[in-house]
Amino acid sequence: MLRHLLTPIFAVALLISATPDNALAAARIALVIGNSDYTNIARLRNPGNDARLMASALRDVGFDVVTAFDVDERAMGRAVSRFGQALRAAGRDAVGLFYYAGHGAQYRGQNYLIPLGTQIEHAVDLKHEAIEVSDVLAQMEEAANELNIVILDACRDNPYTDTRGGTRGLARIESLHGSLVAYSAEPGSVAQDGNGPNSPYASALALALREPGLTIEQVFKRVRVSVHSQTGGQQTPMEESLLTTEFSFTTATVSPSSPTSGQQPAPEPPASAPNSDQQTPADIYARIASALAGNYSKAGILAAKRYSQWPAISAAPFVSATHGGRYVNVFANRIAQNTYRQFEHVRRMPIGSMIAMDSFAVTDGGAIAHGPLLTMERMTSGFNPATSDWRYAMVMPDGTLYGITGGKNSTSMQFCHDCHGAAEENDMMFFPPVGHRRTN
Numbered sequence: 001m002l003r004h005l006l007t008p009i010f011a012v013a014l015l016i017s018a019t020p021d022n023a024l025a026a027a028r029i030a031l032v033i034g035n036s037d038y039t040n041i042a043r044l045r046n047p048g049n050d051a052r053l054m055a056s057a058l059r060d061v062g063f064d065v066v067t068a069f070d071v072d073e074r075a076m077g078r079a080v081s082r083f084g085q086a087l088r089a090a091g092r093d094a095v096g097l098f099y100y101a102g103h104g105a106q107y108r109g110q111n112y113l114i115p116l117g118t119q120i121e122h123a124v125d126l127k128h129e130a131i132e133v134s135d136v137l138a139q140m141e142e143a144a145n146e147l148n149i150v151i152l153d154a155c156r157d158n159p160y161t162d163t164r165g166g167t168r169g170l171a172r173i174e175s176l177h178g179s180l181v182a183y184s185a186e187p188g189s190v191a192q193d194g195n196g197p198n199s200p201y202a203s204a205l206a207l208a209l210r211e212p213g214l215t216i217e218q219v220f221k222r223v224r225v226s227v228h229s230q231t232g233g234q235q236t237p238m239e240e241s242l243l244t245t246e247f248s249f250t251t252a253t254v255s256p257s258s259p260t261s262g263q264q265p266a267p268e269p270p271a272s273a274p275n276s277d278q279q280t281p282a283d284i285y286a287r288i289a290s291a292l293a294g295n296y297s298k299a300g301i302l303a304a305k306r307y308s309q310w311p312a313i314s315a316a317p318f319v320s321a322t323h324g325g326r327y328v329n330v331f332a333n334r335i336a337q338n339t340y341r342q343f344e345h346v347r348r349m350p351i352g353s354m355i356a357m358d359s360f361a362v363t364d365g366g367a368i369a370h371g372p373l374l375t376m377e378r379m380t381s382g383f384n385p386a387t388s389d390w391r392y393a394m395v396m397p398d399g400t401l402y403g404i405t406g407g408k409n410s411t412s413m414q415f416c417h418d419c420h421g422a423a424e425e426n427d428m429m430f431f432p433p434v435g436h437r438r439t440n
Helices: 047-060 073-090 121-131 133-143 200-208 214-230 281-299 302-309 334-340 412-426
Strands: 028-034 062-070 095-101 106-108 110-113 149-153 178-182 240-242 317-321 325-333 353-360 366-371 372-380 391-395 401-404
Touching: 028 047, 028 073, 047 062, 047 095, 047 149, 047 200, 047 412, 062 073, 073 095, 073 133, 095 133, 095 325, 106 121, 110 121, 110 133, 133 149, 149 200, 178 214, 200 214, 200 325, 214 240, 281 302, 281 325, 281 353, 281 366, 281 372, 281 391, 302 353, 302 372, 302 391, 334 353, 372 412
Parallel strands: 028 062, 028 095, 095 149, 149 178
Antiparallel strands: 106 110, 178 240, 317 325, 325 353, 353 366, 353 372, 372 391, 391 401
């Protein structure tokens, strides 16, 4: 099976933000496309979640991200064209990134990304029904910016290998000068979806690119090692690079999980911070919990003021790959706690349920970086059908309210529900790992 992604079509609105206060000064522009809901060929399971995960990770490190899900050939081509326009407008210093998950195929050495609604009976039809990867590279070449990244998370079984010229997996691409092309599996081989909500490749990449201070080469090396290990050696990602400049997805500090803010939480000085080799995450959290709660309370919303008084559902801080690879703790209010503790058996949370998750990170140098507080509250029926009547909120480490459903930056907060939609059968609830749960 090949690769995928979810949801109706999209609206393109690129925000090229490069202010003097932004540590990631050059504009960073990403297009994330995912196709899942195929009808003429096999429908795919994980890429929708993978695309949401990647979009969130890229926003965390300062990219302006446009997403397109379940798109046909015309909409997909239009998205690629507008991506190129945005790169050209951003100037030579801009960083461009294209990520695709969905069905992909190669025919006579050319790679094709397969939209929805295609009528492909034989591999030769790919030239007329699918998007050539070379079209994406052409947009980047025309923009003439100095650094571009193409990530093809589409190395699934080619559904057209039974026709002349159709070959398993994807073909190697001749990289542009100043570009890196990454494959989720070696060209000519296939990638695995995995057993969880995300593929081994997407999970590893979303975590690695958020790690402070890593060069892009180190990021993809970590991904390769992780995926090779997770799949028992059956899948090995690879890259083709003609990069001529140094690039790191992050700065020395860990950025908050904010869709567009680009802000960076200020870490405590390393001299006063405990080294992760000397103290456990629980020790570190005990030291900073009061400061976290005090800052979050400045946002003025009820959950931010009271969450620290609620029962902790997590027994100790645990790493959440979908929240920037930070350590997080989960809390539930009185209304929510008994139902939430049913974990994977949850089907419907009571009205008034509130879940909160605070966060922090420890850099390689031992500095502590406070992360955002994320909350969700079950509202009455009809509150907001687009979020299944959940109200999401994000509070930045300094106590600034970034956004809340139905209020400030409401549209931006939709990304929370897009992520939680992967857990629809559990009423949008994610849970701590089994070894980190409190049951009383």
